[in-house]
Amino acid sequence: QVQLVESGGGLVQAGGSLRLSCAASGGSTISAYTMGWFRQALGKEREFVAVISWRDGRTDYGDSVKGRFTISRDTAKNTVLLQMKNLKPEDTAVYSCAARDGAALMRGDKQYNYWGQGTQVTVSS
DSSP, X not given: OOEEEXXXXXXXXXXXXXXXXXXXXXXXXXXXXXXEEEEEOTTSOOEEEEEEETTTXXXXXXXXXXXXXXXXXXXXXXXXXXXXXSOOGGGOEEEEEEEEESSSOOOOGGGOXXXXXXXXXXXXX
């Protein structure tokens, strides 16, 4: 059983930056997992943001964040980071970390087995 805890959300002005963290614990083979970030704005469906392979660091990004967001991992701390730059009001959402047991970089939220509780990101105009 993998536990995920997000932190780092908050309120920021448009054009600003935030860094989200996702601390993972409880998985004996976490190196075999891929870790994703998703977001859900009020009244909208959950949206894929980014994913990273824990084993080799391969990444994939959603089109709306490509070039502005960077996902990375700290294997020593079992933490996945999401650096967000040039934030826009449309980035406002609850951001959730997710994990799946497998090497493929998947964009579908139903492919993920474990989820954190989410952290709110609000971008003011």
